[in-house]
Amino acid sequence: MQKPKIVIDNLPEESFFEIYKDEDRMLINHQIRNQNAEKQFLERGIIEQSYFEHVKFNQSDFYRLELTDSIFVGCDFSNCKMEEAVFYRCEFRNCKMLGINLNGAIFNNVLLDGTNMQLAALNQMKVKDTMFNACNLKDSSFAENKLQGAVQFEHCEIDQMSFYDTSLKHVNLSTCFFEKIDVEERLIRGMQVNATQAAQIAQYLLGLRVEY
Template sequence: MAEKFKIERPKIPTELSAESFQYREDAYYNRIIIEGETIHAEEVHQIKFDEVIFKNVVFEQVSFQNIELTDCIFDHCDLSNSDFSEGSIHRVEFRDSKMLGINFSDATIANVLFTGCQGNLSSFGFAKLKHVMFEACLLNNGDLFECKFQKVGFRDCELDEVNFSNTSLNGVDLSSCTFHNLQASLESLRGCIVNTEQAIGFAQFLGLRIKE
């Protein structure tokens, strides 16, 4: 049986100041809402967002390595190809957002919900994920190799050709997800929860002949 777990939701005040994104020398943004704009070609290391809502925001050629996100919501945003590598991401929700090729490699991601997101070709290599749920997301051809999972869930996601190499899927329930193939070792798949059709597919991958 898959382990059930709770995700802490973002803690955001009811009143936020509406602001346009402008670079600040201290690179700290707190208790604001940024809506309906494009953040273009920004490269800032160790930028911090605390209690911030991004709504209908396009991130274009953005590199925010070592980003710190705490109590934030991304709602209907386009984060494609953004670089959030080595970030610290805590109590954050990504809702109905486009995240093609986004880079979360080497990040620490805790209490985070991805729901209705297009995350094909996204990279989470070497990241630490704790209390993270992917719900109704497209993650085809994504990289989740060498990750550390602690209470991570996938519900109704597309996972075709996702690379789980050297990532333990023990206790992870993939039974509601769809995929033709996963890149994963036998050791990675040990203890993974799948449905009957998926189990037959894995058996064929191992070269087993199934007698009907």
């Protein structure tokens, strides 16, 4: 997975609202910290080589936002709408994305680390070379997605997560935690799980009772 091409120490500290002053709604080579940008509306904005730390974007609508080579640390995207957004070489560390809508988005070389994504809508997406690490994806929907390259889930909470109409071939869930996930028998061939998870899935799909 490729990392963002960004040198944080060289970035001037600016305001997120500078993006509205640009005719093309572009924000490039900025460092933004400790700002409140809740309930914003931005259509087809472009953000490149920028660093965000402790910025609140709650309940904002960023339709078709394009993000490249950018890093977000401790930011809050709760209940944001980011439908059909494009993320290329981006990182989200210890962020809050509770109830976020990312339907139709494209993830290419994206890292989500320690991020709360409960109740997230992650549907009809194209996901390539992306890692979810130590994320809370409980009750989220990951349906009708096309996965390419290495799509990884490491040490994530995925209880009650739904994976309908998404091929999970080569996806490894063995380090994740769940009591039940919604999957389709025809689409889990080649998926990797541990023994306990295999018993849980067999019970859900086939009605088998496994004794230990």
